[in-house]
Amino acid sequence: MERLFFGPWRRRTALLPSGFWAFILTAIGIGSAMALVLFGRTDGAGGPPGRIVSRLAGWLEQDDGLLALSDAVVSRQGIAGGMVALALLATALRRWEAALLACAGPLLAVQVTERLWKNLLAPEGLARSPFPSGHATAAVALCFALFVGLSPQARRYAWTIVPLAVMTTGGALLGMATVVANGTHDVRDALGGGLAAVFGVALAASLIWICATALDRRLRSLQRVHDPSADAATAED
Numbered sequence: 001m002e003r004l005f006f007g008p009w010r011r012r013t014a015l016l017p018s019g020f021w022a023f024i025l026t027a028i029g030i031g032s033a034m035a036l037v038l039f040g041r042t043d044g045a046g047g048p049p050g051r052i053v054s055r056l057a058g059w060l061e062q063d064d065g066l067l068a069l070s071d072a073v074v075s076r077q078g079i080a081g082g083m084v085a086l087a088l089l090a091t092a093l094r095r096w097e098a099a100l101l102a103c104a105g106p107l108l109a110v111q112v113t114e115r116l117w118k119n120l121l122a123p124e125g126l127a128r129s130p131f132p133s134g135h136a137t138a139a140v141a142l143c144f145a146l147f148v149g150l151s152p153q154a155r156r157y158a159w160t161i162v163p164l165a166v167m168t169t170g171g172a173l174l175g176m177a178t179v180v181a182n183g184t185h186d187v188r189d190a191l192g193g194g195l196a197a198v199f200g201v202a203l204a205a206s207l208i209w210i211c212a213t214a215l216d217r218r219l220r221s222l223q224r225v226h227d228p229s230a231d232a233a234t235a236e237d
Helices: 002-006 019-040 047-061 064-074 076-092 096-120 134-150 155-181 187-226 230-236
Strands: none
Touching (some): 047 155, 047 187
């Protein structure tokens, strides 16, 4: 299974080519969770990212047609369509790990937001909090899953990381700005959704690597029992 996910594409498009990348994503997830909790306990506006989202929201508010289009993209149907499109694209490119993350990442991020963060960070006297925004979580999670799943690691394709990062970052900012422009949430809620999305996708990617590694070890052990010559083939890999 690990070879299915990380073997033939290890040199060019592996999601997590080694335990090092699992460690990095886990650290990113823990960092984003800590930042989300701290941000949720303060009344800050988000600094430079908050100002960028606010300006984008103001720009969207000036064009009703553009706002309607971005609303449709950030809606449940739009996010679901984006997940399916990303999964199909990754499957066509034979990047199975990206296809799995395209579905698991946003779903896990939204569920954690709705079931954990909104209850944990609710102000006193409220059962649930509007912080962080669930719609912003879904939009940013889809963009982050796209980046993590499709960004290559090899030097041969390193030039593609920058445009992919710019595209996904722009999409994430636009998604957060949309929920502000349509009046559903304020800038603080949208930024919290972005942090929740990073946590959810990082957690999903780490779980994918852990499960694939564990299953791969089990399959290899069974292969050795039934075919002792597999040890030599494993050593060659």
